Amino acid sequence: MTKVNTVLGTIPAEELEIVAVHEHIGYGMPGSELDTRWWKTPERAYEETVPKLRKFREYGGGTMVDATGICNGRDIDYYKSLSRKTGVNIVACTGFVGGDTALPHFSRATVDYLAKVFIHEITVGIGDTGAKAGVIKVGVSRGGRMTELDKRIYRAAARAAVATGAPILTHLAINPEPAVTIFKEEGLPLDRVLFGHADDGLNAPITPHDWIYEQGGRIGFDTFGYDLELPDPPFWGRKRAERMEHFVKLVNKGYADKLLVSADANCSPLGWPGVKGHTINYIFEDMIPDMRAAGIDDATLKLLLEDNPADFLSLHA
Template structure:
């Protein structure tokens, strides 16, 4: 690796960005609903979890995958030492994330209880918390710090931005500016307005990925096109989930074809939104390889050229994750 190479933070340390290969940007490895690890009916068997995740990562690699981004952030089961072992065993690069949210999934520690009602942490405190996980390493609770986080992630309350959500968005943006890392957030009710909150902190738009844009309400509001036009990344992160509040894969393929024709190829990111192992909540048990095995052929059927597909799968996530 030359001294001028652009790198990405993985759980095993920085790697050249051009070694990532195909990247799935919004996945979960071990996903534990906060507090579920203490429930009487929840079993956390590390050996079993390792074998389950290793099999899913090997399947991803066998179908052409190179990198998985665990975008769950802090306090949702993130296990850095487990991820290190999985990466070594499978050859799949793993990028873990810092960050947290939405407000309803934060512990009371992240509110200021001396006020009535409690007030949220200010953005500066979230910024410092997230930045240190990038510059000093991710926290293994009460034990140590390990490898650096490679992404800052948060989520907005589905009913709309709360004061704490705004602090999280602004704190994530400030940490990204301080460290050269990108921000990814799952939008709540108004993706464009929430994006503007992040951009108000002077973070370049191409350093921001907006998730959940394959929800029907987001598409009806024109959010994918508006986010792309603003210069940010459009994340369709539930590939393979069909019906209910989400588009079908055929509708996703149509949307991508429209974005490509509109000149937004370099803004599109894809993911399954799978949970390899889930504890305390239902798992989205699709294979990480679903994009490669089922959705890429569908894109071809909908007229998306092979070069554009490669750009979406490799170059776009590489550009997002590369440290600047």
């Protein structure tokens, strides 16, 4: 039986139910918690987050992956409390959103050191919380091209993934060639990698979706809901119909077995206001109805929201 690490313990993959594979409990840049303009009490963050996760559970959501990682607001004891209170499984990440979010202690570290950190958090636990990370987060520094630091983090992540069987979730799917080269050099099968944010307005036109699929990688359409139709859309927004048309095109190409979907919502943003009108529950309130209207059947929805995430998140050691 395959297993998945959640903050409340390791569970069978069959118990995940519907999975939101790329979300955030509270994401911010390093140091944002010190900005008094955006500072909030733990009580306020709790009040903002619990109703969203409870609604997610009521809709049928079973699990969310918190894709925050080290240095960006990860708080494991908080996640454990939220999971107990709402009944939602929460999978925590080790790793970094991008090299430029790694504080100096980590940004100056060797590949060997970083790999040991990731392996420890997956196999032993994160700090003294007793909770084990379930996925490794890697990204690309601002500018859209992998820096030397990014490459060190990717190599460390690949070594940790090979050693533990944990999957890798990338923050950006653009410029994937250097990442694929590193993963292959380290002997990591590419179906253990989700190339995320392949669908947003900035990345979609330059993301080599076909090439990623041909290499065996998984493709993340995980910014559903960041629509240009929002009152104040983010710079990475995209027209709702355009995103869905793009997604359906990949499904019709036969890529459904390698597609994963999510909303990349931030339950209680740290150091910035977030995007109003967008929550994790876009998945149920808008995305699934849009998919059904576009002709995606229930069997494919189950593949996208349950079967693919369960296989991806399972520890394959």
